Amino acid sequence: MPPLPLSLAAHRLMASLRPLHLGRPFRPSSLSYTLATRFPLVKRNSSSIPPRPSSTPPLPPPPPPLPPQKMTKTQFLRKLFIVSLQNLALSLTPRGFRAAFRDSPVGMTFTSIVLGFAAIVCTFAIYEYRRVFYRADLNIYPKEVADLLRRAIHHTIINPKPELALRYYNEAMVKCSELGFDSSSDQMLYIRVQVASWLEHNINNYRKAAEVLELIKADCVKFVSVINRAIQEGKVDDEGMYRPDVAEGEAGGTPKVTPPESETIWRKRQRLLSLAVGVSAKLGELYADEHVLDFDNSQASLIWAVETSLAELQRRQKEGGRRPGEEEWLEPEKLGVLMESLGRSYEEKGQYELCIPLFLYALRLCMDPCQRAVIMNNMAVAFAQQSQVPTGVQAATVVEAAAAMPTTREGNLEAAHNWATNAQKHGGEVKGEARTVVCDRACAAALCTLGDVAVMMGKPELARARFREGREMSLKLDFDQGVRQAEEGLARLKSKSSEA
Template sequence: MSSSRNVARLSSGSRSSFMHAQCIRRRSARLVAPWFSTRLECARVAGTEAAIIHIVQQQRYQSSSHEPTEQKPPLPPSKLLLRALKQGLSFRPLLSAFRGQSLRSLFRQSPEELVLAIALLCGIAGISVYVGYAYFNYFQSKQFTRFPPPIAKSLRRALYYSNYTPDPRLALKYYKMALEQCSEAGLDPFSDEVMGIRIQLAAWFEKIGSYKNSIEVLEALLQDCGKWVEKLEKGVQDGLVDNSGRLVGSLETQRAGAEADAESEAHIAPENLWAKRTRILGKSVGISVKLGELYSDEHVLQSDSAGERLVWAVETVLKELQRRQIEGVKAGEGDWMSPGQIGGALEALGNHYESKSQYYLAAPLFLQAISLSPSNSCHTAVLMNNLAISLAQQPIHVSSNSSQSSQVGGPAVGAQPTRAALLASARSWALQAQQAARKVQGEDRTSECDEACAVALCNLGDIATMAGDLEEARRRFEEGLTLSRRISFEEGAMQAQEGLTRLPKTS
């Protein structure tokens, strides 16, 4: 009995000591170092509580022996930031994830998420490539590289604050800085590059709604161009310019001759004063037409100023054509404005006269613009529609003001046309506009052709209403309304609907 009790006591004591050893082992697993786990395991196997306590005390003694060591000073924030960036920009985890074995395991675990992640990575890579291409294609293009680096830098910033991150104050600052740098660098103020900066500045003012500033910039540029042309013409009259377009008896002539010889060897045609005059005069015409559009804008509404600028542009075009026919083309002068550019100036003045209900002045301008426009163009149909409506709305008796049309190169309409003749001519031009718009096919055909067809149908309806043919008018308006709705042309649909509502009131 006593022996069994002793055994029981021994077993219970060993059991309690074993449990106590388990508790100590679990606590010490969090406190002690990994190298100490072997000693702790040996102590647990021995099963002696004293040995465990001794080992723990030894560990505490050993850990306290390392306390006197010096602590390293903390890293500065800059080094910490660099280390974080290096770790964040490391592609090792990403590359290891896309290894063959890792990729297979990821696909087995979550195939949908893996496909989505790959698609997102491909999309980000594509966007990055496109942004880089767009940046170098735009900001490293010829429009910047032909300038010196400081000027190109200012222009990049000006366009950045104009288009990408709009900031009017900074954009204007860098535009002015670029122009000042051009003057300091000695660039020709009448070169295409420098004048292009001023034109771009005016376009930016118009874009942000500052029409007054846009007009001021263009007016100043037009005035400077006019002064240069007048100075050249005076020099020609005084005999200071020779037939080759160079100044007579000056160092600039010799220098220009040497440059011309060098450029001729490189097969590059130099620009003499005659060629420069042609370029500046053509640029002046375009600026004057643009000023006419700005003065006619609903935010400005200065019709008289618009008329002055448009009349000057058309007169300048026709005078230059007449001078070349009489005097001939001078050496290096080059071609004058293209037929499309001349037609644009005539059309702008015709639209101005039409807006003032001066149809007898607009008709000859539209007629000349049609003669300069190509036959396979949608815009030709638009000009024919404008001519048709100008003829239909002309007064029967034309006063002596018809002589004004001859001043801008347009033949005067008959002095006393009949109403029937005017309506017949208007109907003929409207039908020609419809046929011209239908005839254009392929790449030349745009939405302007469909809109011209719809406008021609509405014009035919108005002309039939004026002539008293109500059945044809109703048919034309219905055709125009159907076509306008099909091509989503709201203005044509409104014009056709208004024509239909007017028919019952017409006697």
């Protein structure tokens, strides 16, 4: 009869009946300890007894390590760049900053300062780059023309090469013509004005710059005269556009490139006339420069600018309103600047009876308090230098002001003293952000003018005091012209006292 299978309970019972020494080590007896020490057993793995053969074969030795793969220069640089970026990103974390500051506080502080300074320099460089090469006046051109102008500016400012700059300016004008821009458009005229500015400031060829500006002025005047003739002949409708029966390009060459917003004939006339007036004023300044000293052409240019501006104002007042597309004519301040420039031109040529009315007109239009003090001082100088019996020639713009002018030498000196005192007073009253270095220099110049007037009045002590005050103030302001004028006045007083 076969044995019956044991149940789980039987297995547990039999396991509990096993000797306890089979499951854990036991302490040997003294007899077994003595036998073991006298007759030691031989190790199974000794050389006398061969080892039992293993059932599993031994593992093969590991293969030798592969040699490192050689990297190309490009791969090395790429890996170096990636690792550098990773290290930089790790160091820019708050944890990286704290660890670096703990390791080297002084070095980390110095590094932070250098990085901050480098960030400021880079930001300023990017701003200047955008300001110079991507300014708003280049946005009126297509990309190919704007790129040529940027190259010209690069060879003007960054890497000065006059030949390349002039070549790129010429290529830009040729490209504008190929794209269909008219010679009276802002795009073409701006390039020509830019060339004149380049000749003046970068090449220092003032006469050549004046020639370019004269050509621009002549072209603008020609375009305006053609438009005026078309208006008189009735070729312009009430909306300020050419009538359909007028041939294209008949009235001064209408632009072949249509602007986004259609420009009326009146708007085009005002744009060209404003540019002609501005160029003429610039010519007056350029001819009076110390490198040219052509006062006749300077005065003629300023007279044309003032007369043209006043004639346009009278036309608008007579017609009683603006025409389609017309905007406000010259701002009062700009007209005042023209008057002041023409007045200084008359003053330099000794025609004081003509410059005084212009200074009065400019003073009435000027809104800058510091510039008003300058004009008042110019008035004082003009009255002080005016001859005792003025000529009958007066400025046609302000005849009513000429009637109130003094007619004697004493009256002129009294007027000069009053205007110089007003210049010093008004220049000193300007406070806050409105006060600039112009106010301070106007006050210093007024003190010197008061000294000159006191000399003419026969008051040497008062003149000496004013000259000293003007010299001290000019020295504080680094105003060389004021220092020179005060020292010349003191030298004249010293020579007169020694002669007496």
